[in-house]
Amino acid sequence: MRKALILRSVVAFLIGVGSLPSSTCQTYDEFELTPDQAPPAPELVTARNQADSSLLWGTYRPQIYFGMRPRLPESILMGLMWFGVQDYRGYAKPRHECSDQDRLEGYSWKYHDGRTFGIQEIRDVENNYLLETSFLKTLPGKEELLGQGTGLKGGSWGARISGTVLDPQIPAQLTTFWYTALESATGLLGLENEEEEDGIPHSESIKLAGSVSGLGDFEIRIEEPLSESGNSNVEGNQHLGEGRHASDFQDTIGKTHFVGRKLRTDQTWRGKDVIISEINEVLRSTLERYGQENMPAPGLAMTLPDEVASASNFYAIQKTFTGNFTFDIFFDSSTTPRAERLSSSGLTQGLKASRKAFDERFESALPLHSRGYTEKPIEFARELTSSLMGGIGFFSGQGIVDRSFAHEYDVPVGSGELDFERKSEPDPRLTESESLFTATPSRSMFPRGFYWDEGFHLAHIGAFDNDMSLEILESWIRLIDEDGWVGREQILGEEARSRVPKEFQTQYPLYANPPTLIMAVTSFIERLKAKSGLSDAFDASDQQHIFSDSADISDPQVMSQRFLESPALAQSFLRSIYSPLKSHYQWFRRTQRGEIKEWDRHAASRGEAYRWRGRTKDHVLTSGLDDYPRAEVPHTGELHLDLMSWMGSFASTMQKIASALGEEDDAEEFQSHYDGIVANLDDLHWSEENQMYCDASVDKDDQSYHVCRKGYISLFPFLLELVPSDSPRLGSILDLLSDPNELWSDYGIRSLSIKEPLFGQGENYWRGPIWVQMNYMALGALHRKYAAQPGPYQAKARKIYDSLRSNVVRNVQKEYERTGFTWEQYNPTDGRGQRSHPFTGWTSTVALIMAEMY
Structure with missing residues (x-):
């Protein structure tokens, strides 16, 4: 009973942390969990394994229109590419990476729950197709999950690529490519399919098999499902054989084409380049045979060569269609019983059921119908949420950091004005390989992790899936280095760097970004607070078990709120991020400090003033508000209002976490920082003349003035x-x-x-x-x-x-x-x-x- 009362008190505190008082600091040492009261380690391990299972696979390649990969480095990745074959011009316009240059009339996830399924629509008007890409994962049941002591390997899923002709009056032909590549040097991958006598795979099915660390053994099936009338896509594809030299291609019309190649493991992400190169070789041979003025139909000539090189770690499968089409891809882990593996009919039924369940869950998470919204705006909000979820990616590889270079605009000279002559030569170096699980701002322009953006992402993700937002937050927290710094842009690996102009690739350990990660922490605490209204108390069993016996832990909605249901897990999470987040906070205070006494400024607190490093005459990129006008002449005596405000919010958040964890000395210190910042906002940044808060700088007479x-x-x-x-x-x-x-x-x-x-x-x-x-x-x-x-x-x-x-x-x-x-x-x-x-x-x-x- 005593233990239950203590834990109940912890819950009451965690969910009751309110707005920070302006002058007093409350401590809650009586609510602190002692080590013997902490949740058993096996339960935390189980919680982690469950998260690993439900989040192992996903559309974690948001930089391309559709791709799948696991949340593992040096593993396996897959992707889709396509182009039109109405004429030979389509070959020059492949669709693969998300790009404004493709002139698509929209591509967005209509449904995406972040864990188990998603449905995306792509309007490719130039090729006269509406593409739908979807996926569905099969999650293990409760008994299987609870029995996994070291996490669940593999995981199985199905994906579907469908094409519907937009205008039936216009001919429509499309060729599609699904590629699979190993990033691991020790993995295995091979083509295993039933062959016809001529060695060409059946059009309806093709199979790959392999093994890679973290996933174990697996099979990949690529199939064309039968339609309701009992026909596959082959019947419509016979039209590909019409036209010049069609008889020369009778054996391969409507057939699946393929290629297997051995690539460097750091280049396997270049799926599009490999495919285009292979088709180019086939085209060259066809051109030599028929001549430029006598070429066969494009759909016959632009094919993969049907070759597999020794020790291939990259395979592309090509299917060409006339009219509407559908094909499915299934990833079958060896840990999934054969009876539970998806089929095309099961995929159809599962996607339909998942849509219905998503609509119900969405209304529960973002109650718009109850607020009087009609179907159209609710659909709009659902698609925004789904597209945010579909923009989550897993990135792994080396970054570029320059730890020695001092940019000209950060070196103080003379009276404090900045000398714009370079003081040292750049020395960018590759870092150790790192990984990041993150949402992305824009799949076409910014398909990478951005610190400034992530807090807003997590506010939205957390409203729909609390635990996923914590997974992403924790992934960012792990990037905080021993000095307390984390780069403002996370550009990890060659694929990520291929989308970033060279001048933005290098990160500098003196440079900050708005600390929006704290928004995710405060949002989590607010959700805990809201959750407390749903039940009067938690008894001892609530603290010792993550789920009740009746809870279906394969249910995505259940998996999305374990850290809300279990205060012990919530406490454990806050404890795990506290030390690195505190180090990060101290890094801001140490490196972004502004000057007060040097310029005869008067303020209530002598230490609370801040200046963004990374300033140029026209930009303060580190502020996130790049070209927003500041003082005309950069000066080391500048004080930046937005950074001062961010630091006040950061201090407030740290005070809340410290209080929740019983770190009373820290809480008192954070409170004093907050009080000093609030006071200095008025003393240093309020302009009575302009009746507004302003930046501050120093003029040529060394006098402080407001920049409004x-x-x-x-x-x-x-x-x-x-x-x-x-x-x-x-x-x-x-x-x-x-x-x-x-x-x-x-x-x-x-x-x-x-x-x-x-x-x-x-x-x-x-x-x-x-x-x-x-x-x-x-x-x-x-x-x-x-x-x-x-x-x-x-x-x-x-x-x-x-x-x-x-x-x-x-x-x-x-x-x-x-x-x-x-x-x-x-x-x-x-x-x-x-x-x-x-x-x-x-x-x-x-x-x-x-x-x-x-």
């Missing part, structure tokens, strides 16, 4: 809720935010006031355009604090909240319906989407805005 640019920067103390609800300064902030002649628009809050001289000038990245995640922050601050708490501006805050929420949701949905995409930013004048697309990272927070989940 009306826009997102000036809103940061408000955005991160550091301004008290009854502050007299809140009124000026709300006036600025809601003024149509400054920041307000019918589409969202602009990044820079239209009255600013630099509005819309230069690069115009953060000089006016509307960014959804910043509007999400503003709406969150209004909803949680300024429209909710009593104060002189509460009514005004509520009015602003209602109008802003309506404007943002309406515009993003309108543009999605008009263009088929969500966008990186929106035009401040007409609301049109612009820049990168699809941008299914933080723009998808509009689904949370609809559900009022901040």
Whole structure:
């Protein structure tokens, strides 16, 4: 009984951590779990094995239109490529990597739960096809999972590629390629299929078999399922044999073609290059035989050579179709009993059932129907959530870091002005190989991990799948090095680097990014808090068992909230991230420190001032608000308002975690940091003359002055809720935010006031355009604090909240319906989407805005 009471107290505290008081620090040592009260290690191991099982395989190659891989380094990867064969021009326009240059009219996940299934639609109008790519995983049952002492190897799944002709009046022919490659030097992979007498595989089925560390033995089946009428795709494919020289290809019309090649393991991701090279060789031979003016039909000539090299670790399977088509890929682990392996009919039924279950789960996670939304906006929010889930990737390999180079804009010279002459030569070096499980901002433009973006990703992912958000957060936490630094862009491996301009590939250990990972921690604590309202108490059995006997732990919804259901697991997770996160916090305080006394500034706290390193005359890329205007002349005495605000939020989060873990001395220290930051915001950054918060810098007479640019920067103390609800300064902030002649628009809050001289000038990245995640922050601050708490501006805050929420949701949905995409930013004048697309990272927070989940 005593043990249950102590653990119940832990739960009460964990779910009851509220907003940080401005001047007092509470400690909770009576609630701390002692080692003998911690959950048994086997249960934590079991929880990890269960996560490994349900998250082992996925569409973790978001940089291509459709690909599968396990969450393991040096393992196996697969991918899809296609092009049109109506004429020979299609060969020059293969679809593989997500690219704006392909001019697709939309590609998005209509369903994706992050764990077990997904359905994506790709509108390739140029080739006259609507492609649907889907997958379904088979998860082991409870007994099998609980019996896995070292994690579940393998895992089985099925994927389906379907093509539907968009305009039946226009001829449509497409050739598709599914490739499989080993990244491991010790793995095995071979072609094992029943052959016809001529050695060409049957069109309906082909099989690969292999073995690789972490997955064990496996088989891969590629099949063409029978239609409802009992026919496969072969009947329609006979049309491929019409035309010039068709009789020369009768033996291979409608057949599957293939190639196997031995590649360097670090080059196996180049599936498209290998396929194009092989087809090029076949085309060259065909051209020599028939001549340029006498070539056969493209669908007959543009094929793989049907050859397998010795010790091949790369295989591509080609299928060419006329009209509508479907083919399936099945990955069968040797650990999956044959009776439980998927078939084409089972895949059809499973996808249908999964769609229905997803709709029910989505409404539970983001209750939009109960808020009065109709089918169309609910579908919009579902697709945003699914596309965010479908943008999650697993990246592994070496990064590039320069630990010795001091950029010119970070070297203080003379009076403090920055010398723009280089002080040392760059020395970028490859790091040790690392791995990262992460959501990505944009599959076409930014298919990699971005620190600045990830906190917003995790707020959304966590609302749908709490435990997956913790897996991703933990993966980022593991990248924090011994100094407390983590790179702002995670570009791991050659495939990731192939999508990044060279000037952005190197990371620098002096450079930060907005510490948005703390948003994931506070969101987790808030979900714990919300969960407490669902039950009055947890008894001892709740603490000692992760699931009740009736819980179906193969159910994705159950697997998504283990750390909410078990306070012992929640406590264990917070404990596991506390030390590295504390080191990271201290790195910020140590490396991004700003100067106060050097420039005769007066502030309540002598130590709380901050400056982004990595400043150039026109950019502060490390701030995340790249070209937002700062002081005209860079100076080491600069103080940056946004970083000061982020550090206040960081201190608040660290205080909450420390209190939850009974680290009372730390909690008291974090509280003092927070209090000092809040006080110094007014002392160092408030401009009475301009009635706004501003950056600060130093002029040529060594005098400190305010750099006031009306826009997102000036809103940061408000955005991160550091301004008290009854502050007299809140009124000026709300006036600025809601003024149509400054920041307000019918589409969202602009990044820079239209009255600013630099509005819309230069690069115009953060000089006016509307960014959804910043509007999400503003709406969150209004909803949680300024429209909710009593104060002189509460009514005004509520009015602003209602109008802003309506404007943002309406515009993003309108543009999605008009263009088929969500966008990186929106035009401040007409609301049109612009820049990168699809941008299914933080723009998808509009689904949370609809559900009022901040």
